[in-house]
Amino acid sequence: xxxxxxxIFTLYTVLLxxxxxxYNKLKEVSYTESxxxxxxxxxxxxxxxxxxxxNLLKSIANLDYDPNSFEVFLVDDQSADHSVExxxxxxxxxxxxxxxVIDHVHKPGSSAKKSAIETAIKKSxxxxxxxxxxxxxxxxxxxxxxxxxxxxxxxVMLAGPVENAFISPGFLHYFQNYEFISLQAVTMGSFGIxxxxxxxxxxxxxxxxxxxxxxxxxxxxxxxxxxxxFLLEKMLNAxxxxxxxxxxxxxxxxxxxxxxxxxLIQQRVRWxxxxxxxxxxxxxxxxxxxFLSNLMLVLLFFLSLIxxxxxxxxxxxxxxxxxxxxxxxxxxxxxxxxxFHLPYYVLSSLCYPFVHVYVGFRxxxxxxxKGRALKK
Numbered sequence: 001x002x003x004x005x006x007x008i009f010t011l012y013t014v015l016l017x018x019x020x021x022x023y024n025k026l027k028e029v030s031y032t033e034s035x036x037x038x039x040x041x042x043x044x045x046x047x048x049x050x051x052x053x054x055n056l057l058k059s060i061a062n063l064d065y066d067p068n069s070f071e072v073f074l075v076d077d078q079s080a081d082h083s084v085e086x087x088x089x090x091x092x093x094x095x096x097x098x099x100x101v102i103d104h105v106h107k108p109g110s111s112a113k114k115s116a117i118e119t120a121i122k123k124s125x126x127x128x129x130x131x132x133x134x135x136x137x138x139x140x141x142x143x144x145x146x147x148x149x150x151x152x153x154x155x156v157m158l159a160g161p162v163e164n165a166f167i168s169p170g171f172l173h174y175f176q177n178y179e180f181i182s183l184q185a186v187t188m189g190s191f192g193i194x195x196x197x198x199x200x201x202x203x204x205x206x207x208x209x210x211x212x213x214x215x216x217x218x219x220x221x222x223x224x225x226x227x228x229x230f231l232l233e234k235m236l237n238a239x240x241x242x243x244x245x246x247x248x249x250x251x252x253x254x255x256x257x258x259x260x261x262x263x264l265i266q267q268r269v270r271w272x273x274x275x276x277x278x279x280x281x282x283x284x285x286x287x288x289x290x291f292l293s294n295l296m297l298v299l300l301f302f303l304s305l306i307x308x309x310x311x312x313x314x315x316x317x318x319x320x321x322x323x324x325x326x327x328x329x330x331x332x333x334x335x336x337x338x339x340f341h342l343p344y345y346v347l348s349s350l351c352y353p354f355v356h357v358y359v360g361f362r363x364x365x366x367x368x369x370k371g372r373a374l375k376k
Contacts, residue, residue: 022192
């Protein structure tokens with residue numbers, strides 16, 4: 001057991017050092033005073049989001065960008081609440097914003113979100129598509145930051161940074177936040193070494209013409225979710241040097257954390273259930289090493305209950321991982337202008353292996369999302 005643990009954590013150490021190097025190598029996009037020229041079609045699929053939509057809509061109204069240079073499509077996926085009324089009330093009070101609600105009914109056996117995005121893209125007028133989620137809040141300079149990144153780098157796709165909005169000071173929030181920050185660190189690190197395999201549809205920008213050129217969502221329409229990662233794979237295959245990350249604090253989108261442990265687990269199971277369908281080798285290797293390292297910690301924990309001498313080795317390995325993970329996330333916390341809370345970080349680090357392993361095994365079956373039972 002000990003030799004296997006040493007081998008796995010040696011791989012884990014190399015992996016994290018590579019991503020730390022990649023994050024530091026990734027250059028930030030310069031914020032300029034250039035004239036607005038890029039035109040965007042912003043797409044937001046939603047289902048039963050009447051509580052979250054007011055915050056999103058308020059942030060859209062506050063965007064510091066020429067209102068003639070962007071349009072917004074909110075795609076209703078058969079909401080059963082008052083989401084549509086919330087949007088229509090907002091639209092009536094903000095006639096200067098080019099905003100439209102699309103009533104969308106997806107076909108059974110296909111991903112509702114992908115179908116919603118494609119429906120909106122067909123109606124879009126502008127060259128660049130920007131997707132976000134209905135539970136997000138957009139920064140004032142969001143469109144301007146992507147305009148700058150496009151003008152400076154000539155990409156076909158830009159992934160953007162996402163952080164959890166601060167909801168409550170409880171452990172559940174901090175647990176999610178440190179996990180999410182680590183995912184953002186690996187995402188930016190992978191772009192820094194030019195081996196990206198993750199992005200987030202809550203902050204994703206791409207050229208409409210290229211979306212169709214790579215075949216849109218062909219080949220994965222039946223898989224729930226993955227509107228971001230499957231498209232990233234296609235873009236990378238076709239344009240490996242033109243898929244970049246918009247490392248700009250002006251581009252940071254805030255998303256909501258899960259309110260309960262049950263909803264958190266369901267969300268993570270949904271994320272994990274798609275991994276077997278991804279083809280990116282870097283992503284598969286990273287996922288495997290991270291899972292094995294957490295599985296090893298869980299096995300060592302139970303083994304130490306039977307054989308107490310193993311507890312010393314478990315403590316050493318867990319402490320080593322805790323420090324190594326901290327080296328990865330501290331610079332990213334600074335980028336997101338977040339404070340570090342040591343007690344919550346330590347407690348999160350101790351709990352995370354058990355949650356991660358549980359989610360990994362749960363993802364082998366089906367899951368529930370937005371009131372729908374979905375298969376892997």
